[in-house]
Amino acid sequence: MFEKFPEPSDPPKFQALQPDDLVTRIADQVVRAIGDGRLRPGEKVAEAKLARELGTSRAPAREALRLLESQGLIVSHPRRGFFVHAYDSKEMHDIYDLRECLEIHAARLALKRMTDADLARLEAQIETLHRLGRAGAAQEQVVEDYAFHRMLCELGGNGQILRIFDQLATQLRAGIAIVGRLYDDPAKIAATHDPLIAAIRARDGDRLEAELREHLEDAREHVVALYLAASVA
Amino acid sequence: MFEKFPEPSDPPKFQALQPDDLVTRIADQVVRAIGDGRLRPGEKVAEAKLARELGTSRAPAREALRLLESQGLIVSHPRRGFFVHAYDSKEMHDIYDLRECLEIHAARLALKRMTDADLARLEAQIETLHRLGRAGAAQEQVVEDYAFHRMLCELGGNGQILRIFDQLATQLRAGIAIVGRLYDDPAKIAATHDPLIAAIRARDGDRLEAELREHLEDAREHVVALYLAASVA
């Protein structure tokens, strides 16, 4: 009946998906693609092509890209399209700088509001981290690591801070995914959280701040270095 | 030729605009409408109606609403539409809490990086504030007040912080517009910035932090009270 269109020159980077909740799922696909390197920093993400590969129309694809843009992971140039944000070293440091500022603030708030049940949840989360560490499940560990920090922000009780934290997390997810593949010693990662939980248990704000600052500085070094390495590679 | 459609029950809240850069301008119209009370907190903003009133298609209207959603000014419920975010007292405090945290951090960074030219720009801005205060131009003063604080964040040099500041500003703009109409003494507003600029001139981070904290606490009280009053009225 119809002639097939000529094969696109590059192989498709995405596979099709069903409707409803399209936007979220498209966005997720894109984040994933960035995280595992199918899309590299600076690369163009044409909404037309994206939609075609996913088997949807352009509307939800565009919306998904705008969503990621609002989180900083994608940048757009009018009439020119969307591109994977190519963070430079300065920007990565900015993100961590902001995160440190936010997370420390939230953590202090959390200390004041925390119930014993909350504390137990945090401890359980750290335990999970250790378990995954022993199992060498680096990929899952990254997810649970993130969940721990998010929990801390959530316990702070400030919805706006949580909102921003999630934005930052999306931006970091690309880098984090890379880090997940490259982390040498998962057991060590888990251990770096022990001082945090100790400070929390002691309900010592100043100590928690200091530990958190150090913890995040380490993460910053790690992620920045690896992200930049991946950008160049 | 064609029968006109029956008049919409409520009078239109927007007037038409020309294409190109549509999204930004639609978003701006909506923010304005919220700011001056044509749209009240909690009210529905149907993309279909919005588009009709502005004489555009639904695509850019929807995109504008999503933009505002990403900044927190609009909330959406799937298949149900967009609504003006009806902040409660807790949320307003959260916003200011976050702002305080961010702006103080940025201001400290700014102190370290500031050149004499930067300082002069800040001083000029404060001078403008005083001038508008003497002229009793409350509305313009609000704009310049905001510009001063944004400048401070910008001088901090962290692009991410500036990005978030702008998001917060959009959320506050509704409240700020109301405040602009209700501020009793514009001259006083200008004066509250003098301690800030003094601390900046002295390049005293701790002092600036203290002054800024107090300054923002005042603003918080003011805005929260007036926003809530306007929500109920």
Added chain:
DNA sequence: AAAAAAGAAACTGTCGACAGTTGATTTGTC
């Protein structure tokens, strides 16, 4: 007269289309 059911209006999610742009490719010129 209040509650439930049925019907109508309006709106959202998604789609495909078209005009005008942009970036890449080819052709033509010095």
Added chain:
DNA sequence: GACAAATCAACTGTCGACAGTTTCTTTTTT
């Protein structure tokens, strides 16, 4: 052989349409 002009494919911004839902209104029932 390098460079400018012309050509072309692909893409963006915007639009109108349709199907399925939600919301409002009217009608029916108890």
